Amino acid sequence: MNHCHGFLHIVEKGDTLYLLSRRYHVPLWAVLNANPYVNIYNLQIGDEICIPCRIRPREDCAAPYDCQ
Template sequence: MSCSYDQQYFVQPGDTLYLLAQRYNISVIGIEQANPDIDSTNLLVGQRICLPLPPCENGLQYIVKPNDTLYHIAQMYNVSPETILNKNPAVNLYQLQIGQAICIPPSIDVECPMDRFHIVRPGETLGELAIRFNIPLESLLAVNHHIDNPNQMIVGTKLCVPSPMVTPPVVDFYYD
């Protein structure tokens, strides 16, 4: 079973699929479909399961880890605690639970005239993103003036993504 770092969860004492579904605002069926090999009636403490987390619109899904605080998470993603509170109105962020999913808004609200943007995720580089979106690195840098150091991307930063390069078709001319 393979799932992204943000989606993996290790079963804690007392966990049930129903309680996990409530905590993460997902369906029990969704958890079962993401984990076809688990026995849903007999979860094992420490067992790794994948959670099909709901999308975090215009942001990044973060899973609370041991010793996390609202202030620590805000610092890590270069946003204010109030911004995180506003993005998660149904969550008591002053009593974080390990494994709880919260939505982190982009660190900088970039105006993007093209309405195409990307939220930087862990491990992403500008070079990789330029290749993925089929645009020159220079174009990506040109429309994202808020990036101080392109070699050190801050997770959660909102990037404006220009339209991909369109390569004209190669036309061979044959003369008889």
């Protein structure tokens, strides 16, 4: 896995990237961008998913967010 700017979540039964984004209060697009090599249609128990905690906003974006 590439360097994760956040923390790693180990996939458990029933996990989806959408559910992880909701659980950790991180936008789905941020989770997708942090995991470009993950097959989102075939998550396996034990897979490592990077959950990003903070991003730098672009000029035209809202304020940065933190994981909770």
